[in-house]
Amino acid sequence: MVDAALKLEGEKTGEIAEGVGAAIGGIGVEKFQIEEVAASHKIPIYAILVKESDVEAITTMKKEIGDAVPLVIERMRRLIAEKTSEGDSVVLIGVGNTLGVGQ
Structure with missing residues (x-):
């Protein structure tokens, strides 16, 4: 899954983090169902x-977020190469919406 995450104080917009589990916001119902x-x-x-701030999540996309795309693609390719074998099925889910993209 690829999604935005709320950055903490001192973190820079566009930094990338990796983890395990469903990367989805909200009240947790969908996350629980997906993981179950x-x-x-x-x-x-x-x-x-x-990483982005709460304000950045609802405003025009910042350059730093767009600049993170090649790094996300690189990490996704590495993750797929390391965690899968030939013939495995992979589903890549981009979570969220495109509110800030067109503005």
Whole structure:
């Protein structure tokens, strides 16, 4: 999964973090359901997150976030190469919306 993550004080916009589990905001219902189904079928979930502030999440996309795209692609390719074998199925989920893209 690829999504935005709320940055902490001192972190820079566009920094990238990796983790495991469903990278999805909200109240947690969807996250729980995704992880429950994945766990029951032994499907691993990996997350790549791009850091941004709460204000940046609802305004025009900053250059630093766009500049992070090649790094996200590189990390996703590395993750797929390290964690899968030939013939495996991979689903890449981009979570969220495109509110700031067109502005």
